[in-house]
């Protein structure tokens with residue numbers, strides 16, 4: 001087993017919509033990097049590229065417009081012992097007052113057992129108030145991973161009633177589902193769930209690496225200013241996929257967002273008005289990276305599509321690279337996003353099905 005394999009448990013701390021496998025950035029970087037290289041991912045998601053950089057001892061930069069993505073990426077770069085995380089969780093729970101404000105409504109009554117919801121809400125408010133230490137950043141990611149998921153026959157490992165793991169359920173659908181099956185939420189011991197997960201995900205602790213992760217819009221020329229990078233490895237949103245925030249509404253709530261789903265497209269989202277508008281937005285991101293890239297830098301983009309958008313995704317990505325400061329050198333098929341551990345396995349739950357993915361390699365012009 002290589003050093004990167006045996007240090008990789010933290011990568012699984014919380015699933016993320018359309019994540020790509022850790023093996024992808026590792027494979028790109030493994031045989032080519034120099035020790036001082038810095039890697040950027042302008043659509044960092046759950047921080048897979050940043051984590052791969054850490055495993056290889058490289059500095060990294062990550063930007064994402066989703067607070068859930070930023071919280072997870074920060075955790076991929078943090079370092080604490082399981083006992084540090086448990087100590088923080090236990091101190092927060094010990095300070096829980098008799099009255100904690102709970103969100104109201106049938107969804108919340110059926111999603112979480114009352115005493116579990118009180119603890120979740122108290123941990124939420126304390127981690128919103130202060131999430132500066134690595135132990136708190138890791139505790140927050142562990143709770144995001146535990147917040148919802150399937151119920152098992154054995155000891156429950158998620159805090160919720162039966163739910164999908166990768167994305168949050170729509171409240172009305174979930175209520176009907178639980179009601180018709182008479183499913184009750186588990187009275188799970190929250191601290192115990194944190195303990196099990198902390199030992200699982202922090203059993204190995206890869207050495208720290210320099211990193212900067214920010215909530216932002218990668219089209220903004222200031223989003224990446226001040227950095228110098230040698231590699232950009234990324235996967236932009238698929239054209240037509242506009243549900244990154246609503247599909248993560250429960251995890252967004254835990255980070256301070258509203259206690260109901262908001263379907264309005266977020267302001268920082270790329271334009272999905274037409275393939276041309278989408279390509280223009282991507283071109284802006286590639287141009288921003290070119291501005292901060294060393295002369296021998298490489299850009300590697302994994303890009304897929306969804307079947308209900310009849311778009312030529314290869315043509316779209318090629319168009320986005322034109323006049324961006326980058327020259328396309330190679331395109332390779334990367335398989336279907338549903339195959340094996342590929343990204344976007346969430347689409348099997350009745351959403352749009354993914355198309356073949358491709359890897360695009362480019363150098364500076």
Ligand SMILES: C[S@@+](CC[C@H](N)C(=O)[O-])C[C@H]1O[C@@H](n2cnc3c(N)ncnc32)[C@H](O)[C@@H]1O
Nearest residue numbers: 018019020043045046048064065066217218237
């Ligand atoms: C395909 S996902 C990236 C997944 C990532 N490779 C991983 O392994 O988790 C695309 C990401 O782009 C983010 N995004 C969408 N528009 C953005 C923008 N304008 N600026 C920065 N991030 C954006 C989404 O929030 C989402 O996390």
